[in-house]
Amino acid sequence: MVRSDARENRARILQVARAAFTEAGDVSMNRVAQLAGVGPGTLYRNFPTREALVLAIYQDEVDRLLETVPELLARLPPLEALREWTVDLVAAMRKKHGLGDALSPGAHQAITEQTYGPVIAAITRLLDAGKADGTIRADADPRDFLQLTGALWRAASGPEDRSPSMLALILDGLSAPTR
Numbered sequence: 001m002v003r004s005d006a007r008e009n010r011a012r013i014l015q016v017a018r019a020a021f022t023e024a025g026d027v028s029m030n031r032v033a034q035l036a037g038v039g040p041g042t043l044y045r046n047f048p049t050r051e052a053l054v055l056a057i058y059q060d061e062v063d064r065l066l067e068t069v070p071e072l073l074a075r076l077p078p079l080e081a082l083r084e085w086t087v088d089l090v091a092a093m094r095k096k097h098g099l100g101d102a103l104s105p106g107a108h109q110a111i112t113e114q115t116y117g118p119v120i121a122a123i124t125r126l127l128d129a130g131k132a133d134g135t136i137r138a139d140a141d142p143r144d145f146l147q148l149t150g151a152l153w154r155a156a157s158g159p160e161d162r163s164p165s166m167l168a169l170i171l172d173g174l175s176a177p178t179r
Contacts, residue, residue, distance in 0.1 A: 012036045062115045078130035093153035137176045
């Protein structure tokens with residue numbers, strides 16, 4: 001059982017590191033500890049390496065994303081829930097690949113393997129909701145959808161960000177035919 005102060009320290013380290021790495025990818029581990037208000041020993045006890053910290057940040061982001069599926073489906077029609085969820089997924093994918101310099105190829109592979117199943121399960125839940133209400137075609141496959149959305153994070157961000165129009169095309173292709 002983890003003490004509450006240890007959980008709070010870990011959460012604060014993740015929060016601070018996420019912001020620091022987003023701002024400047026070359027932030028030192030000692031600087032992360034200072035920003036989080038913990039000693040280096042606390043930081044390294046939770047995250048023995050920079051790579052472990054980066055992986056934990058990404059896993060935390062994926063977990064947060066997976067937790068949003070029920071709320072989205074309760075609030076939005078399935079196709080719109082899928083659209084909103086995919087926008088967040090693409091943002092997480094961009095962050096993961098933006099952290100690429102900090103991760104070894106083995107770490108990239110490990111995080112992909114660790115998150116693939118849960119992400120496919122979330123997509124399946126969103127697609128199944130749309131299939132059930134007739135808005136998403138019956139043959140829509142979550143693996144195909146994930147493969148297609150992989151192109152979205154590569155689309156240029158900024159004023160010429162093509163990902164929204166590309167996502168619209170993907171979702172149009174998922175829509176059940178109207179008769």
